[in-house]
Amino acid sequence: MSTFVKTWLVAASIPALALGASLASAHHSAAQFDFSKRITVEGTVERFEVKNPHAVAVIAVKDAKGAHNVEYEGHSASHFYRAGYTRDMVHVGDKIAILIAPRRDGADGGFIQAFTVNGKTVGFGGLSPTGKAADGTGAPAK
Amino acid sequence: MVILQNMSAASKIVMAATAILASGAVAAAASTHPDFTGLWKAYVVAGAQRASGFGGPRADLPLTEEGKRRVEEYKKLLGPEQANPGAYCVDYGTPTVMEMPGGYPLEFIQKADQLTIIYEVENETRRIYTGSRQLPVEKRIPSRGGYSQGHWEGDTLVVKTTDLLDGRDQGAHPHSDQATIDERFWLSKDKAGKSVLNYEASITDPVYYTAPVKIQRKYEPLQDGFILPYRCPDDFWYSLLDLRTEQLKAGKPANARMSDVYKAREAKE
Numbered sequence: 336m337s338t339f340v341k342t343w344l345v346a347a348s349i350p351a352l353a354l355g356a357s358l359a360s361a362h363h364s365a366a367q368f369d370f371s372k373r374i375t376v377e378g379t380v381e382r383f384e385v386k387n388p389h390a391v392a393v394i395a396v397k398d399a400k401g402a403h404n405v406e407y408e409g410h411s412a413s414h415f416y417r418a419g420y421t422r423d424m425v426h427v428g429d430k431i432a433i434l435i436a437p438r439r440d441g442a443d444g445g446f447i448q449a450f451t452v453n454g455k456t457v458g459f460g461g462l463s464p465t466g467k468a469a470d471g472t473g474a475p476a477k
Numbered sequence: 478m479v480i481l482q483n484m485s486a487a488s489k490i491v492m493a494a495t496a497i498l499a500s501g502a503v504a505a506a507a508s509t510h511p512d513f514t515g516l517w518k519a520y521v522v523a524g525a526q527r528a529s530g531f532g533g534p535r536a537d538l539p540l541t542e543e544g545k546r547r548v549e550e551y552k553k554l555l556g557p558e559q560a561n562p563g564a565y566c567v568d569y570g571t572p573t574v575m576e577m578p579g580g581y582p583l584e585f586i587q588k589a590d591q592l593t594i595i596y597e598v599e600n601e602t603r604r605i606y607t608g609s610r611q612l613p614v615e616k617r618i619p620s621r622g623g624y625s626q627g628h629w630e631g632d633t634l635v636v637k638t639t640d641l642l643d644g645r646d647q648g649a650h651p652h653s654d655q656a657t658i659d660e661r662f663w664l665s666k667d668k669a670g671k672s673v674l675n676y677e678a679s680i681t682d683p684v685y686y687t688a689p690v691k692i693q694r695k696y697e698p699l700q701d702g703f704i705l706p707y708r709c710p711d712d713f714w715y716s717l718l719d720l721r722t723e724q725l726k727a728g729k730p731a732n733a734r735m736s737d738v739y740k741a742r743e744a745k746e
Binding site: 387413 | 581
């Protein structure tokens, strides 16, 4: 899969931005991630661990740097499950699109805001990789 | 149970009521005081940004000179990742846990002589002793959560938390080991008729503050919710077992240590 990367501002998603930032700041300062930007990354799952205090996803991507693996960080396991994640949803080798808040320092990586895999979307704060509100399976916990 | 099946529904209800009354603890909690038992999440005001329990000391704290010095000193320890206890699988402590950092639910379990509060993150647990049975002062081991003694004033639970460890890492509300936290819990309804659990705290700390510092929070019921497992130190233990399994497979003694787990993780980063 060719990786396309797009950046878009989230003026329409201010409540979601507030949620994303405050959840992220539970364990880290939000300072290292830029929650005013969202980037969609597509690739293949190398590793996907929904664990505490933070989920870790390693995705094989192809971009200007060539083919390489990038590690992304995400919310805790219980936030994943409340956002619609279910056991065995993601497997090594799956094609995945992830919406991330990029690192401020420009290095590879970022904080997972939403992802779509095997036709299912999980979004935090109502986000999705396409920029549209997540569907019923990905709606955040009320 | 055959006998029960043959009884009328009314008889079963009478029997059940008698059984409940026979338990003094349940009767006291049910009849005398409001019951906070249940799952609670942060009360959401439409359109408002949620307050986070972490993110550094509040801007309006009435810090003493010593308080200012300690705040600045602590900032220097946070490092590039802006560390906080939760990132290292450490309980948040009082009062930060009551501010629900990260937005996880709190579970309240109320008995006649004890209110137990459990935060989803690391199952951080507070026990507020509300009866005559209290741990002797000389046996109160200082802790991040402190020792909490409560009593009822009408429908308000009034709690005094003491025996705290130094709380320089308490997010918005750092404190010293000299701090006392006075807390109040009471129920109300909002305009829409929704149940609200109100929380107020006042931190008195001569080391950090020139005046008591007030905290206010509101919680609302988490409908149809569950407290989900959240334990992060476990992961380090599993990693240690993995390393030792690899050693055995390689024909070596299984003697990896936790420092090797950290080294292996750092090598990945």
